[in-house]
Amino acid sequence: MIKSVDKALRLLEILSQSDRPMRLRDISDASGLTRSNAFRMLQTLRDLGYVQQNGDGSYYDLTLKLFEVSARKVASNSLVSAAHPILQRLSEHVTENVMLSVREDLTSVVIDRIESRAFVRTFAYLGARAPLHTVSGGKVLLAYAPDEVVAAMSQNLVRFTARTITDPDRLAQEIAAIRKRGYATAFHEINEAARGVAVPIRSRHGDVVAALSISGPMEDLSDELIGDFVAFLKEHAALIERAWPGTNQGAGLSSVPRPSSA
Structure with a gap:
């Protein structure tokens, strides 16, 4: 198993289960990743178009790209x-x-x-x-x-x-x-x-x-x-x-x- 892929998919699943944008610390706690590790993963997912930062940048949410792929x-x-x-x-x-x-x-x-x-x-x-x-x-x-x-x-x-x-x-x-x-x-x-x-x-x-x-x-x-x-x-x-x-x-x-x- 490639650990980085596992971590990235875990973050996507966590965000998909939330009915509102999540803070970095909450994502870190839910995933078991350190904040710095979770932050780097989220930035990569943002650059790829799967995650967006809301408000002042302290909250993360999914985009519709996953839906697009699935659709x-x-x-x-x-x-x-x-x-x-x-x-x-x-x-x-x-x-x-x-x-x-x-x-x-x-x-x-x-x-x-x-x-x-x-x-x-x-x-x-x-x-x-x-x-x-x-x-x-x-x-x-x-x-x-x-x-x-x-x-x-x-x-x-x-x-x-x-x-x-x-x-x-x-x-x-x-x-x-x-x-x-x-x-x-x-x-x-x-x-x-x-x-x-x-x-x-x-x-x-x-x-x-x-x-x-x-x-x-x-x-x-x-x-x-x-x-x-x-x-x-x-x-x-x-x-x-x-x-x-x-x-x-x-x-x-x-x-x-x-x-x-x-």
């Missing part, structure tokens, strides 16, 4: 391009968040979403990450992942709420249920507000490459409503599979993380 990557993703209009169509049937997620290591990452139209909602942003065992989309991706991914996840079952799955045997039961019924649910497992329902999206080879989910507070989520959501999700997942070049022509497979085994 270009997402825009070139053939799965996102194929799925986005179908996500929009699905959002016309439901008031909750509609999200498209893929797996990176032991986390699910939101690569596209249509924001909820409900008055009371949970916010989902592009690039949002969550451990696979805590959200419905992540559970779908985990259920069809290679055995070594499931084994690694079973050793990293971090608790977020009282309902988070933290027992490996309970996780194995959940995975078996998802594979049998073809969809996943998550109720208050990443935070107390969120509920979700998700189904898999498959490549032309049958590999699960992504998850399509509906999420939000949904306090009135009955078994009947879950059934309605699953029907909507499966219908629109099939549309995405037909529209995606990676499904029909085998193109674009490199634009998403390597599909997990079904």
Whole structure:
């Protein structure tokens, strides 16, 4: 590992997690770097356009350059391009968040979403990450992942709420249920507000490459409503599979993380 790169990325992550500009001393404390080391790193990141100094120069904040880089990557993703209009169509049937997620290591990452139209909602942003065992989309991706991914996840079952799955045997039961019924649910497992329902999206080879989910507070989520959501999700997942070049022509497979085994 190149230590200077590790330190620079650590500073970017710290700044991204703050909802306001940060002072040098606070960045230093959060990163574990000395103030002089943090200062030099921040000046380099400023010169490269990733960080800006606000006010009298004593506060640091991110620029939009990281967003620009990420947006270009997402825009070139053939799965996102194929799925986005179908996500929009699905959002016309439901008031909750509609999200498209893929797996990176032991986390699910939101690569596209249509924001909820409900008055009371949970916010989902592009690039949002969550451990696979805590959200419905992540559970779908985990259920069809290679055995070594499931084994690694079973050793990293971090608790977020009282309902988070933290027992490996309970996780194995959940995975078996998802594979049998073809969809996943998550109720208050990443935070107390969120509920979700998700189904898999498959490549032309049958590999699960992504998850399509509906999420939000949904306090009135009955078994009947879950059934309605699953029907909507499966219908629109099939549309995405037909529209995606990676499904029909085998193109674009490199634009998403390597599909997990079904």
